[in-house]
Amino acid sequence: METIRKIVIVGGGTAGWMTAAALSKILGANYAEITLVESDDIGTVGVGEATIPQINIFNRLLGLKEDDFIRQTHGTFKLGIEFVDWARKGHSYFHPFGPYGFDMKGVSFHAFWQKLQTLGVSDSISDYNLQAVAAREGKFMRPVQVENSPLSTIAYAFHFDAGLYAKFLRRFSEGLGAQRIEGRIVSADKNAETGFLEAVVLGDGRRIEGDLFIDCSGFRGLLIGQQMGIDYEDWSKWLPNNRAWAVPTARVHDNQTPYTRSTAREAGWQWRIPLQHRTGNGYVFSNNFIDEQAAMDTLLQNLDAPPLKDPMLVKFQGGHRHKFWEKNVVAIGLSSGFMEPLESTSIHLIQVGIAKLLQMFPDKGFEQADINRYNRLSVLEYEYIRDFLVLHFNQTERDDSEYWRYCRNMELPPRLQEKYDLFRSRGRIFRENEELFNDTSWFAVMVGQGMTWRGYDPVADVMSDEDVKRQLFGIKDAIRKSSDYMPTHEDFIRANCAMEAPVEVMSQLA
Numbered sequence: 001m002e003t004i005r006k007i008v009i010v011g012g013g014t015a016g017w018m019t020a021a022a023l024s025k026i027l028g029a030n031y032a033e034i035t036l037v038e039s040d041d042i043g044t045v046g047v048g049e050a051t052i053p054q055i056n057i058f059n060r061l062l063g064l065k066e067d068d069f070i071r072q073t074h075g076t077f078k079l080g081i082e083f084v085d086w087a088r089k090g091h092s093y094f095h096p097f098g099p100y101g102f103d104m105k106g107v108s109f110h111a112f113w114q115k116l117q118t119l120g121v122s123d124s125i126s127d128y129n130l131q132a133v134a135a136r137e138g139k140f141m142r143p144v145q146v147e148n149s150p151l152s153t154i155a156y157a158f159h160f161d162a163g164l165y166a167k168f169l170r171r172f173s174e175g176l177g178a179q180r181i182e183g184r185i186v187s188a189d190k191n192a193e194t195g196f197l198e199a200v201v202l203g204d205g206r207r208i209e210g211d212l213f214i215d216c217s218g219f220r221g222l223l224i225g226q227q228m229g230i231d232y233e234d235w236s237k238w239l240p241n242n243r244a245w246a247v248p249t250a251r252v253h254d255n256q257t258p259y260t261r262s263t264a265r266e267a268g269w270q271w272r273i274p275l276q277h278r279t280g281n282g283y284v285f286s287n288n289f290i291d292e293q294a295a296m297d298t299l300l301q302n303l304d305a306p307p308l309k310d311p312m313l314v315k316f317q318g319g320h321r322h323k324f325w326e327k328n329v330v331a332i333g334l335s336s337g338f339m340e341p342l343e344s345t346s347i348h349l350i351q352v353g354i355a356k357l358l359q360m361f362p363d364k365g366f367e368q369a370d371i372n373r374y375n376r377l378s379v380l381e382y383e384y385i386r387d388f389l390v391l392h393f394n395q396t397e398r399d400d401s402e403y404w405r406y407c408r409n410m411e412l413p414p415r416l417q418e419k420y421d422l423f424r425s426r427g428r429i430f431r432e433n434e435e436l437f438n439d440t441s442w443f444a445v446m447v448g449q450g451m452t453w454r455g456y457d458p459v460a461d462v463m464s465d466e467d468v469k470r471q472l473f474g475i476k477d478a479i480r481k482s483s484d485y486m487p488t489h490e491d492f493i494r495a496n497c498a499m500e501a502p503v504e505v506m507s508q509l510a
């Protein structure tokens with residue numbers, strides 16, 4: 001069967017350029033011609049600035065120099081997410097990257113911690129995670145190879161400027177031969193017999209032919225929805241948020257936290273993402289529970305610096321396309337679906353979409369078995385993430401607004417109840433096969449949101465009470481000392497990957 005020779009990527013947002021970068025790097029210009037079409041008039045969604053550690057896999061695939069990448073995207077480091085006022089007002093907890101302590105004798109660390117809490121000790125699970133402790137103290141460094149030290153396992157992700165990230169990847173992709181075409185797509189040509197797409201057509205009449213089309217056109221779903229007719233599975237009943245106001249503020253010196261902050265509000269939550277040159281803020285909410293004006297006012301009243309621009313409203317609907325891949329069109333990014341940004345999972349889903357596409361890369365025969373597998377795995381990934389998101393909203397003591405009362409009482413997605421039941425009985429967490437979030441994540445959020453358990457996992461009795469105390473206090477101490485050893489986040493950036501000062505600052509210094 002004939003090899004794919006022409007790949008057309010529609011859209012130049014984060015999804016489009018990540019796809020162009022990865023395909024250019026892996027397949028190369030000799031394998032296939034890669035063309036990306038984007039319209040400056042339409043622009044990109046302009047948000048999406050927090051990531052999870054899996055992005056490091058993508059960066060390694062591209063062979064990026066991390067310091068250059070951070071410098072050019074004005075990025076900062078992220079050790080997890082602080083959740084403020086989620087379980088109840090005045091309460092906060094941290095969902096860290098990296099594990100709590102380490103498993104011993106084949107038993108989960110968290111089981112020993114749960115046992116410890118029955119031994120007259122009451123401490124925070126966060127004390128057993130270096131990322132959480134370092135975040136609290138504004139510290140950051142990359143892992144260093146020291147045997148048996150928590151410093152060797154530091155897990156991190158990034159915050160970056162979405163616009164600069166797309167530009168960065170564009171330079172990267174064009175450097176490897178990808179071609180960019182500026183223009184607005186107004187129609188597409190389909191083969192009347194097979195229903196396969198043959199070309200997209202621009203407003204000026206130009207026709208761009210392809211063998212494989214990747215739809216990265218954002219919420220519009222220009223190809224997957226409008227051309228291929230694939231509908232959207234609406235998950236609003238589980239993910240009721242459907243709007244966000246986003247606004248940048250001036251950078252707050254000495255508050256460049258190495259983590260994202262998420263603060264629960266009356267009808268949603270507010271994000272705070274520190275970058276080197278500014279802070280990103282937004283209020284994600286449901287317009288069924290608060291009107292847009294009131295949500296904007298809430299956001300503007302809760303900023304730690306003056307806004308740099310007028311707030312921008314983004315509308316969305318939680319859910320996904322019934323199929324992510326249909327015939328010769330693969331949807332990646334917002335065109336394929338969206339779950340609200342609470343756990344920064346969209347960029348990860350782009351990366352996973354690309355990875356799966358490469359694993360099941362078609363030839364011109366477009367085997368249906370590959371397409372089916374791609375679609376099945378994509379839906380599963382979405383479902384697992386959705387369940388984890390629902391946990392945050394559903395398990396709360398908050399009942400101070402209609403919104404929170406709805407969330408507390410919502411009908412649960414099928415698999416989530418089982419997770420709750422297992423946790424409530426013996427504090428157990430099981431990661432399903434392809435599930436993104438591991439037991440640390442589930443444990444952090446379940447405990448953080450105030451869930452309780454009837455008894456600890458009986459296997460934790462493989463260690464005596466005294467040994468549990470000794471081991472856990474030892475781990476806590478090692479984590480404390482490791483954090484003490486780490487530089488501040490700001491110092492780390494200054495020493496390694498500070499953005500170049502803008503021209504106007506340079507001229508003032510001259």
Ligand SMILES: Cc1cc2nc3c(=O)[nH]c(=O)nc-3n(C[C@H](O)[C@H](O)[C@H](O)COP(=O)(O)OP(=O)(O)OC[C@H]3O[C@@H](n4cnc5c(N)ncnc54)[C@H](O)[C@@H]3O)c2cc1C
Binds near residue numbers: 042217
């Ligand atoms: C409020 C909010 C906050 C978010 N925060 C995060 C986060 O913290 N972390 C995270 O991982 N993700 C986050 N996301 C998701 C993230 O923003 C997206 O996954 C990411 O930006 C990818 O978007 P995209 O490239 O699919 O779409 P877009 O950025 O919308 O790009 C679409 C592209 O298609 C082009 N296009 C569209 N129509 C045409 C046409 N007719 N002709 C030519 N070109 C066309 C546009 O010009 C544009 O280049 C957030 C999303 C929202 C809504």
